[in-house]
Amino acid sequence: MTATATLRIRRGSADDTGRFEIHEVPFEPGQSVLDGLRWLRIHKEPSLAARYSCINANACKECMIQIDGETVYACTARLEPREMILTPLPNKKLIRDLVTEIAPPSERFR
Amino acid sequence: MIAEPVAIDTDVLVIGSGAAGMYAAIEAARCGAKVLLADRSLIGRGGATVMAQMTVAVALGEETPDDWQHHLRDTLAAGRGLCDAKLARLLCEDAPDCIREMEAWGVGWARKDGHITATMAPGHDRPRCVYVDFINTGPAVSKTLRTHMARNQSIRKAGDLCIVDLVVGDGEATGAVGYHLSSGAPVTIAAKATVLATGGLTRLYRRNSASTNMGGDGYALALRAGATLIDMEFVQFFPIGHLAPRLVGMDPIMWDPFRYKLGGRLLNGNMEEFTSRYGSDEDGTYRLTRDLATYAIIKEAEAGRGAPHGGAYLSFEHCSAAALRDAFGPVIDRLAANGIDLTKMPVEVAPIAHYHMGGVKADADMATDVPGLYVAGEVVGGANGANRLSGNAITEALVFGRRAGKSAAARTSKTTALRHLRPQDARRTLDLARGDSGAAPDANTAAMIARLQAIMADDVGPLRTGAKLHRALDSIAALAAGLGNRPPGDNAAFDLERLDWLDLRNMITVARAVAQSALNRNESRGAHQREDFPDMLPQWQVHQSIELAGAELKLFGAPAEAEAPAP
Numbered sequence: 001m002t003a004t005a006t007l008r009i010r011r012g013s014a015d016d017t018g019r020f021e022i023h024e025v026p027f028e029p030g031q032s033v034l035d036g037l038r039w040l041r042i043h044k045e046p047s048l049a050a051r052y053s054c055i056n057a058n059a060c061k062e063c064m065i066q067i068d069g070e071t072v073y074a075c076t077a078r079l080e081p082r083e084m085i086l087t088p089l090p091n092k093k094l095i096r097d098l099v100t101e102i103a104p105p106s107e108r109f110r
Numbered sequence: 111m112i113a114e115p116v117a118i119d120t121d122v123l124v125i126g127s128g129a130a131g132m133y134a135a136i137e138a139a140r141c142g143a144k145v146l147l148a149d150r151s152l153i154g155r156g157g158a159t160v161m162a163q164m165t166v167a168v169a170l171g172e173e174t175p176d177d178w179q180h181h182l183r184d185t186l187a188a189g190r191g192l193c194d195a196k197l198a199r200l201l202c203e204d205a206p207d208c209i210r211e212m213e214a215w216g217v218g219w220a221r222k223d224g225h226i227t228a229t230m231a232p233g234h235d236r237p238r239c240v241y242v243d244f245i246n247t248g249p250a251v252s253k254t255l256r257t258h259m260a261r262n263q264s265i266r267k268a269g270d271l272c273i274v275d276l277v278v279g280d281g282e283a284t285g286a287v288g289y290h291l292s293s294g295a296p297v298t299i300a301a302k303a304t305v306l307a308t309g310g311l312t313r314l315y316r317r318n319s320a321s322t323n324m325g326g327d328g329y330a331l332a333l334r335a336g337a338t339l340i341d342m343e344f345v346q347f348f349p350i351g352h353l354a355p356r357l358v359g360m361d362p363i364m365w366d367p368f369r370y371k372l373g374g375r376l377l378n379g380n381m382e383e384f385t386s387r388y389g390s391d392e393d394g395t396y397r398l399t400r401d402l403a404t405y406a407i408i409k410e411a412e413a414g415r416g417a418p419h420g421g422a423y424l425s426f427e428h429c430s431a432a433a434l435r436d437a438f439g440p441v442i443d444r445l446a447a448n449g450i451d452l453t454k455m456p457v458e459v460a461p462i463a464h465y466h467m468g469g470v471k472a473d474a475d476m477a478t479d480v481p482g483l484y485v486a487g488e489v490v491g492g493a494n495g496a497n498r499l500s501g502n503a504i505t506e507a508l509v510f511g512r513r514a515g516k517s518a519a520a521r522t523s524k525t526t527a528l529r530h531l532r533p534q535d536a537r538r539t540l541d542l543a544r545g546d547s548g549a550a551p552d553a554n555t556a557a558m559i560a561r562l563q564a565i566m567a568d569d570v571g572p573l574r575t576g577a578k579l580h581r582a583l584d585s586i587a588a589l590a591a592g593l594g595n596r597p598p599g600d601n602a603a604f605d606l607e608r609l610d611w612l613d614l615r616n617m618i619t620v621a622r623a624v625a626q627s628a629l630n631r632n633e634s635r636g637a638h639q640r641e642d643f644p645d646m647l648p649q650w651q652v653h654q655s656i657e658l659a660g661a662e663l664k665l666f667g668a669p670a671e672a673e674a675p676a677p
Contacts, residue, residue: 013602013603014603028356029356030355030356030357030358030448030449031356032358041556041606042554042556042557042559042560043557046551046554046555046556046557046606046607046610047605047606047607048606049604049605049606050606051604052322053151053152053155053156053157053321053322053323054156054160054161054321054322054361055321055322056357056358056359056360056361056362057161057163057359057360057361057362058358058359058360059160059161059163059248059249059361060151060152060155060156060160060161060321061155062151062152062155062156073359075358075359076358076359078358095292095603095604096602096603096604096605097604099292099604101292102152103152103153103269103270106260106267107152107153107154107267107268107269108267108268108269108270109148109268109269109270109271109290109292109297110268
């Protein structure tokens with residue numbers, strides 16, 4: 001049996017009450033949580049909203065979320081073969097699922 | 111419910127906020143124009159610039175005497191006879207000015223003995239490549255431009271604004287239609303001039319060194335607006351992209367600066383040096399050009415002498431811990447966090463899609479064939495010919511960005527009346543952008559993108575054959591057939607299925623442009639290597655152009671008769 005990571009992901013938009021969904025993704029040592037989210041979108045849940053650009057380099061700084069209540073970059077946080085709780089940043093306006101409004105006000109469309 | 115679009119009016123619309131887009135916005139504003147800078151991601155964070163951990167080629171001549179004409183000679187030689195001479199000249203001639211302006215804005219180029227220091231990079235005749243320590247060139251360039259824009263009241267910044275199509279009226283660019291990703295609202299932008307600064311197409315490939323928003327959308331926008339693309343077959347693969355062990359928090363092209371500073375040894379699976387087998391001997395220094403290195407690594411793996419994951423080893427085991435620390439400081443700790451100790455182990459590297467030489471055809475004012483439409487940065491075709499010289503990417507972003515901003519502003523100040531965006535010209539795109547189909551997706555669009563990346567990597571990669579390219583075009587057609595005519599969903603916030611659909615629409619067009627151009631070029635030149643046509647042929651010293659004719663891509667400019675392959 002191959003190892004898996006269990007991602008408990010907060011989903012929903014600003015307009016609804018939100019819910020947790022539980023998804024298993026394959027686990028390989030060294031992978032990032034963003035690797036898991038990208039796998040999930042391709043194989044099961046294309047509607048899952050997450051914000052990222054640079055995928056791996058930790059250069060764009062767009063993929064900030066909370067894992068088990070701690071604020072991290074999904075691209076550098078390691079995937080682990082256990083249940084991990086993924087939630088959007090609590091102190092930013094929720095847009096959808098794991099995506100929040102993180103741009104400085106002067107750089108937002110308005 | 112049909113959402114009414116948000117309507118914006120501006121002098122200059124700049125699409126894309128990498129270095130090219132930001133410099134264009136700054137320059138257009140400096141020339142007196144009112145600017146809207148739109149990015150589908152966050153301002154100054156997506157795109158390739160922020161990831162460029164490498165160097166910037168410029169003939170400053172502060173350490174070693176230099177002149178832009180020497181830089182031009184090396185650029186033309188690297189381009190294998192296919193550089194657009196006027197664009198290459200502009201790149202090299204204006205570079206010192208832009209680099210000094212960036213310095214004045216606080217970028218902090220690495221210095222030695224009181225002057226900006228430059229490193230030697232493959233293909234250059236002298237040390238010419240400036241950088242920001244430690245491996246921080248791109249982020250520093252990006253941050254400098256962002257900070258400089260922050261104080262500028264003439265530049266309105268709009269992140270999360272995805273452009274679906276340019277608007278053209280009577281053959282002139284009059285603005286664009288898009289939607290605001292984080293609210294779902296459709297948007298029309300009337301602009302007297304538009305600058306495309308959307309970057310390249312590396313997202314078309316499975317392994318790539320750029321961000322996820324580099325799917326070639328600018329090429330597709332330009333084509334549909336009536337512009338011409340050139341040299342689309344020339345995709346640069348960076349030979350020593352990181353392959354294994356898994357490394358997070360670093361750009362996969364990070365080994366280039368290591369090689370600049372420390373040399374390093376490229377070895378096959380048997381720990382032997384091998385590049386001399388393919389006509390290049392390194393002599394312990396880093397001189398191997400990108401096209402040759404890519405070829406050598408792939409061929410060595412095909413011959414059964416690759417490293418375990420199919421690449422080659424790169425070893426710095428001959429360097430002392432102190433030398434590594436001195437050259438790369440905190441980066442050594444980031445490697446250690448990934449379990450990598452360079453004094454004790456090699457890493458594994460392999461070619462990775464990195465940059466696109468082809469792009470939108472433009473003149474030396476960065477004007478395209480469509481009046482009112484300008485281009486800047488990687489989306490421009492021709493400056494780098496069949497193979498880009500190391501360090502020229504950020505340089506062209508800055509130089510072409512500044513020039514495009516100036517040209518766009520000049521158009522807006524013309525006394526003759528310019529056509530304003532007309533609703534009837536925007537209507538068809540607005541139907542796509544407002545996302546009112548309400549339809550459930552027919553297919554998993556994220557999986558379709560992964561499928562397209564596999565097709566391109568397997569059959570339109572660095573080493574090509576007619577058979578592979580035919581197969582790729584068939585596979586792309588099959589994928590396109592499953593896409594349908596309208597994006598799924600409604601105008602909900604951050605609907606990635608809708609974004610994937612719109613991206614696929616662009617990516618499929620651009621993938622076809624690359625594969626068709628590659629199939630037609632029956633020779634090998636620079637980054638385009640045909641195993642069934644291994645020689646570079648004089649009659650192929652021509653640019654192939656592509657235009658959209660109805661739904662078909664039309665290819666022009668090939669020589670009348672292609673020579674048969676060597677027996």
